[in-house]
Amino acid sequence: MKEFLLIFRLSSVPTSSPSPEQMQERMNWLASVAAQNKLADKGNRLAYANAKTVKPGDIVTDGPFTEIKEFITGYMVVKTATIEEAVELAKANPILKMGGSVEVRTILTPDEKA
Amino acid sequence: MKKLNELLPHLFRLEYSKMTAVLCRHFGLQHIETAEDIASETFLKATETWGVNGIPENPTAWLYTVAKNKTKDHLKRLSIFETRIKGNIQPEAAHTEPDFDFTQQTIADSQLAMIFAVCNPANSTEAQICLALQILCGFSVEEIANAFLTGKETVKKRLLRARASLRNDNFQIKQLTEDAIRSRLDTVLRTLYLLFNEGYFSRSGDHLVRKDLCSEAIRLTLILVENPLTNTTKANALLALMCFQSSRLDARADDAGDAILFEQQDKTLWSKELIEKGNYYFVNACSGNDLSKYHLEAGIAYWHAAPANKNKWAHILELYNQLILLEYSPMTALNRTFAFAKVYGNESAIVEAEKLGLEEINYYHSLLGYLYAGIDTGKAIAHYTTAIRLTRSPSEKKTLAKEIERLVQKNGPPPL
Numbered sequence: 001m002k003e004f005l006l007i008f009r010l011s012s013v014p015t016s017s018p019s020p021e022q023m024q025e026r027m028n029w030l031a032s033v034a035a036q037n038k039l040a041d042k043g044n045r046l047a048y049a050n051a052k053t054v055k056p057g058d059i060v061t062d063g064p065f066t067e068i069k070e071f072i073t074g075y076m077v078v079k080t081a082t083i084e085e086a087v088e089l090a091k092a093n094p095i096l097k098m099g100g101s102v103e104v105r106t107i108l109t110p111d112e113k114a
Numbered sequence: 115m116k117k118l119n120e121l122l123p124h125l126f127r128l129e130y131s132k133m134t135a136v137l138c139r140h141f142g143l144q145h146i147e148t149a150e151d152i153a154s155e156t157f158l159k160a161t162e163t164w165g166v167n168g169i170p171e172n173p174t175a176w177l178y179t180v181a182k183n184k185t186k187d188h189l190k191r192l193s194i195f196e197t198r199i200k201g202n203i204q205p206e207a208a209h210t211e212p213d214f215d216f217t218q219q220t221i222a223d224s225q226l227a228m229i230f231a232v233c234n235p236a237n238s239t240e241a242q243i244c245l246a247l248q249i250l251c252g253f254s255v256e257e258i259a260n261a262f263l264t265g266k267e268t269v270k271k272r273l274l275r276a277r278a279s280l281r282n283d284n285f286q287i288k289q290l291t292e293d294a295i296r297s298r299l300d301t302v303l304r305t306l307y308l309l310f311n312e313g314y315f316s317r318s319g320d321h322l323v324r325k326d327l328c329s330e331a332i333r334l335t336l337i338l339v340e341n342p343l344t345n346t347t348k349a350n351a352l353l354a355l356m357c358f359q360s361s362r363l364d365a366r367a368d369d370a371g372d373a374i375l376f377e378q379q380d381k382t383l384w385s386k387e388l389i390e391k392g393n394y395y396f397v398n399a400c401s402g403n404d405l406s407k408y409h410l411e412a413g414i415a416y417w418h419a420a421p422a423n424k425n426k427w428a429h430i431l432e433l434y435n436q437l438i439l440l441e442y443s444p445m446t447a448l449n450r451t452f453a454f455a456k457v458y459g460n461e462s463a464i465v466e467a468e469k470l471g472l473e474e475i476n477y478y479h480s481l482l483g484y485l486y487a488g489i490d491t492g493k494a495i496a497h498y499t500t501a502i503r504l505t506r507s508p509s510e511k512k513t514l515a516k517e518i519e520r521l522v523q524k525n526g527p528p529p530l
Contacts, residue, residue, distance in 0.1 A: 024432075028454070031435035035447035036469050042439065 004086040007103040009070040043076030130252040135224040178216035241276040351399035351408035357392030358415035427456035476504035
């Protein structure tokens with residue numbers, strides 16, 4: 001089994017908080033990954049507000065919004081045999097319905113080469 | 115005579131483990147065999163005496179008086195041996211009045227301590243349950259083998275190892291320390307949970323054996339809940355789960371001992387009393403911020419036992435979602451999919467189910483058989499057939515065969 005990081009992105013801040021149906025859909029998706037015994041780490045959601053970016057030269061800016069078109073809303077780790085399987089899991093994530101995207105990245109073990 | 119034949123096994127089951135627990139607390143766990151010998155001799159004497167003189171007015175009190183006298187005799191012999199034969203006078207062994215009594219309180223305290231002594235995290239799960247059944251519930255090797263559907267030799271081997279670790283564990287049984295409770299309570303709860311499941315989902319077809327295991331698990335969990343030291347929200351959640359599940363025990367098997375599916379059960383056979391008890395402990399369990407798998411499973415069992423409610427399956431699915439995130443198990447994954455079908459329909463559930471890939475598990479195929487039943491009869495029958503091949507339980511095989519027959523009658527034979 002290999003581990004893959006799923007990074008969830010949206011291009012705009014949702015104007016309203018998710019409906020109960022949307023929450024339910026997310027929960028069903030997460031539980032479905034767990035039910036396949038492919039969940040390594042539930043990860044976390046990330047807040048839209050209260051974000052800072054730190055740059056060289058003691059520059060701190062508010063949020064990642066100014067420079068990145070799609071900002072990260074959350075992440076989690078799955079464990080599957082291949083990256084294709086991880087992609088299959090990502091394809092069912094409800095964020096895609098909102099125009100968001102999921103980036104799938106291979107997590108390296110300490111002795112692996114990037 | 116018939117009455118005696120019924121009474122003695124009953125009393126044995128009820129009192130043997132209590133007696134051993136009190137004696138063990140007195141002698142220490144290294145001498146568990148001495149304690150068991152005294153308890154066995156007591157019951158032997160009861161068989162002889164009651165057979166001739168009839169059953170005494172208060173059989174339980176009689177048993178405890180005899181056990182106490184036998185303990186005195188044992189200590190006297192021990193002190194004679196120590197002073198005259200070994201030649202060293204030990205003042206402690208010299209006074210032969212045992213400093214304990216078989217009062218309700220002593221029995222309860224001893225049993226609680228014994229539960230913690232038996233539940234050693236070092237033991238394997240199987241050995242753990244065997245040991246609990248033997249020492250805490252007074253089951254014979256044969257009864258344990260029956261419940262597990264394994265050979266007596268296997269059970270003996272498991273017990274031998276587990277008993278050695280019990281004797282050498284140096285567990286302080288006299289006074290149950292907070293430390294012991296902290297480090298072992300989870301193992302204790304797990305053992306009782308498994309003990310209950312062994313009964314509720316037993317491989318043994320014998321309905322009585324199953325009920326016995328369930329009621330023993332409840333009795334032991336009740337000991338935990340009745341003691342302030344161990345009356346935690348988790349223990350209450352576990353007890354609530356057991357009560358809810360047990361409420362359906364009588365409705366789950368027909369007169370021939372065959373399993374009856376949930377939807378076909380006669381709900382008037384469900385025990386109202388146990389459901390109410392379950393509710394009581396469930397409220398206690400939810401009084402803190404703890405959320406254990408026992409809480410979630412009790413919640414699911416609550417909805418199963420509750421009267422019809424249009425959101426029932428949505429609630430159950432939500433709880434299964436949380437449960438699978440807390441701890442993966444194939445059974446939870448399959449049960450979750452069943453709840454998913456109830457909320458989102460069989461077709462979406464088939465997609466979910468087939469992702470699980472639990473080809474080796476009979477329930478995977480019986481679930482798919484159930485889901486395909488109204489959609490693709492051929493596939494339904496194929497899955498039911500695989501499930502029959504994989505299951506070892508005769509009553510399960512029968513139930514599944516009946517389902518196939520029902521499908522064939524409704525839709526004609528499958529196209530082969």
